[in-house]
Amino acid sequence: MDRLTNTVRPYAWGSTTAIPGLLGEEPTGGPQAELWMGAHPGAPSRIDRGAGPVSLADVIAADPVAELGAPCADRFGPRLPFLFKVLAAAEPLSLQVHPDLNQAKAGFLAEEEAGIALDAPERMYKDTNHKPELICALTLFEGLCGFRTPAQAADLLEGLNVDGLVPYVDVLRAKPEADALREVFTAVLTAPREAIAATVGEAVAAATGLATGDGPFAADYAMYAAVARTYPGDPGILAGMLMNPVRLQPGEAMYLGAGVPHAYLDGVGVEIMANSDNVLRCGFTPKHIDVPELLRVVRFVPGETDVLHASPADGAYDTPLDDFRLHRHDLDAAARTLDTGRPQIVLCTDGSAELTSADGTHLSLRRGESAFLPAAGAPVRATGSGTLFRATVRG
Structure with a gap:
């Protein structure tokens, strides 16, 4: 057994108090967003087996069979296949999606052949791995995950009574589900920025007024209005209105597979993911967004997001893959x-x-x-x- 010394990542959206409170430390005054535990090359944990602190990544690379076990080393190679985190969000994270294994390999190769540097702001595929993930709430945790049915999305948009949303409502009501979601999602993200910002502003104003009412979408309107305070005019807010709001109580979790758009909005949780940095962003961010590539990866499948609970037998949260x-x-x-x-x-x-x-x-x-x-x-x-x-x- 090796005690870990871990790195805290100070991303701008992070809470200033949650991770220091967990660690029993004084806040620095700046955001402390993620506590990383594992062997990711970006910030590997350190252990000390008597000769001073060393990177867990180096320890594993030196003897992967002893550290990982032969089945794990054979399946995933000489590296820890997962990254474990505490995530503390005080502001929304970017609306994003992750590729599957084949998409990751093809995207990485394409960007390598195009000569895009790994640290370039427009780089999306940092490696050849997929990035499924699971978040388990430590506090009340709010987010968006996957698509509503088009009928639900149409009802929500129609309830705002905004003229600029009428064409989207018509598409959502008239076309097959996957086609309707794809068409409206694409239209929102490719519309001229000034025009869509005006529609977003009207929608947010209406949502703010309805958030304190007793209508069926009052809580959802409040969630989108809160996001807009950080990202006013962002087209991702309308894209987010096509998605399922998720509110996890402590101990509840949700799993995010390839192609599922999602955003974490507020709260503290433990997160586990495959060891990858591949992210394609849709909104809530000043970072690079490549809509055509995004549309290749997003899966336009409507349905409620499953809330997972730990198994009474062994405490496990059920997921469909072997990586974590x-x-x-x-x-x-x-x-x-x-x-x-x-x-x-x-x-x-x-x-x-x-x-x-x-x-x-x-x-x-x-x-x-x-x-x-x-x-x-x-x-x-x-x-x-x-x-x-x-x-x-x-x-």
């Missing part, structure tokens, strides 16, 4: 034995956790502290009083 698995353990309810044979990162988010290895090694984790458990280690028993999150791969 997140577990939530209530140590007040029962001790847990953490199996071996695969890499694991554990994070205490409340109370404290006592980790005791079968070989007699012991490690205490307070709130905000985390540890790496290598695949070749002995089984570990977790006890204590509080909440422990465990990030690993599918066994």
